[in-house]
Amino acid sequence: MSQQSRDDQDALIDALAQTAFVVTAVLGRIGLEHDLSLTQLRMLGVLRDRRLRMSGLASFLGLEKSTLSGLVDRACARGLVERSADPDDRRAVIVALSARGAELAAEVFAEVSEQLLPLLAALGPAEQSRLRALLAGLLASP
Amino acid sequence: MSQQSRDDQDALIDALAQTAFVVTAVLGRIGLEHDLSLTQLRMLGVLRDRRLRMSGLASFLGLEKSTLSGLVDRACARGLVERSADPDDRRAVIVALSARGAELAAEVFAEVSEQLLPLLAALGPAEQSRLRALLAGLLASP
DNA sequence: TATTGTTATACTCTATAACTATA
DNA sequence: TATAGTTATAGAGTATAACAATA
Numbered sequence: 001m002s003q004q005s006r007d008d009q010d011a012l013i014d015a016l017a018q019t020a021f022v023v024t025a026v027l028g029r030i031g032l033e034h035d036l037s038l039t040q041l042r043m044l045g046v047l048r049d050r051r052l053r054m055s056g057l058a059s060f061l062g063l064e065k066s067t068l069s070g071l072v073d074r075a076c077a078r079g080l081v082e083r084s085a086d087p088d089d090r091r092a093v094i095v096a097l098s099a100r101g102a103e104l105a106a107e108v109f110a111e112v113s114e115q116l117l118p119l120l121a122a123l124g125p126a127e128q129s130r131l132r133a134l135l136a137g138l139l140a141s142p
Numbered sequence: 143m144s145q146q147s148r149d150d151q152d153a154l155i156d157a158l159a160q161t162a163f164v165v166t167a168v169l170g171r172i173g174l175e176h177d178l179s180l181t182q183l184r185m186l187g188v189l190r191d192r193r194l195r196m197s198g199l200a201s202f203l204g205l206e207k208s209t210l211s212g213l214v215d216r217a218c219a220r221g222l223v224e225r226s227a228d229p230d231d232r233r234a235v236i237v238a239l240s241a242r243g244a245e246l247a248a249e250v251f252a253e254v255s256e257q258l259l260p261l262l263a264a265l266g267p268a269e270q271s272r273l274r275a276l277l278a279g280l281l282a283s284p
Numbered sequence: 285t286a287t288t289g290t291t292a293t294a295c296t297c298t299a300t301a302a303c304t305a306t307a
Numbered sequence: 308t309a310t311a312g313t314t315a316t317a318g319a320g321t322a323t324a325a326c327a328a329t330a
Contacts (some may be wrong), residue, residue: 018277037297054309071296092306107167112159123280138161207290208291210291212320233287234329
């Protein structure tokens with residue numbers, strides 16, 4: 001039993017797309033309050049746990065290296081990230097959060113949690129666990 | 143029991159954000175193949191079931207009216223949407239999909255389903271139902 | 285006067301192509 | 308020759324401010 005009709009699947013896909021838009025909108029709004037585009041926000045998020053070369057960061061974000069040059073330029077000018085030389089390869093440039101960038105990233109991502117939490121409050125604790133497990137399954141699928 | 147620890151909630155928020163990025167990436171990639179930005183894609187999606195005035199469409203998409211003017215200009219130039227007069231208010235402009243726009247929208251959104259479905263295959267039928275219900279609860283919350 | 289939409293302007297994000305420096 | 312980054316250029320998306328036409 002419990003067959004999935006075409007309509008059921010469509011409804012799920014719709015729900016997923018809408019959820020994506022809602023979450024993205026929250027990220028965008030919080031970013032805006034700190035003068036950060038979604039891309040800058042993602043960059044800060046990626047750099048929270050890592051130091052990367054320009055090329056590595058570009059492929060992480062799915063951007064061309066020329067795009068990243070501009071992105072890093074602007075973040076650098078604002079003192080959020082820093083470029084440094086790679087001692088192993090003099091062509092390469094390492095990008096890392098500055099102290100101020102790390103501080104801002106922590107602040108922003110705390111706000112994100114804060115603003116998504118009320119959304120989650122619509123679900124009970126058991127349901128939250130269940131949702132977490134389901135999304136984990138989804139994300140693991142490659 | 144079944145208390146939610148801080149870490150559990152953070153994990154759920156992380157999963158939500160990642161899901162949003164994955165879904166958005168799929169939408170973006172399919173859009174790209176048809177020379178449609180995410181915003182153009184959303185506009186087509188909104189106009190699938192509605193005819194709207196410029197102002198209505200702008201607020202639907204969360205954009206300034208001036209932004210929408212350019213967006214509609216470009217979509218118009220490609221023959222995807224059409225402007226027409228509002229008989230009730232000569233200041234207003236009605237935007238609607240053209241025949242070709244409707245065709246493209248149907249095609250693109252069929253592709254979206256096609257590409258998200260395999261992701262969903264990671265879950266069994268009962269889990270899909272459960273996820274749908276949970277997301278619906280989430281989206282209903284505000 | 286207030287509202288609807290467009291235009292002018294400016295900035296960010298994005299890619300492609302050409303270039304420099306290093307490997 | 309090939310790779311890492313930057314620069315030049317161009318186009319889309321975005322907002323603010325000024326404007327025209329209509330209500």
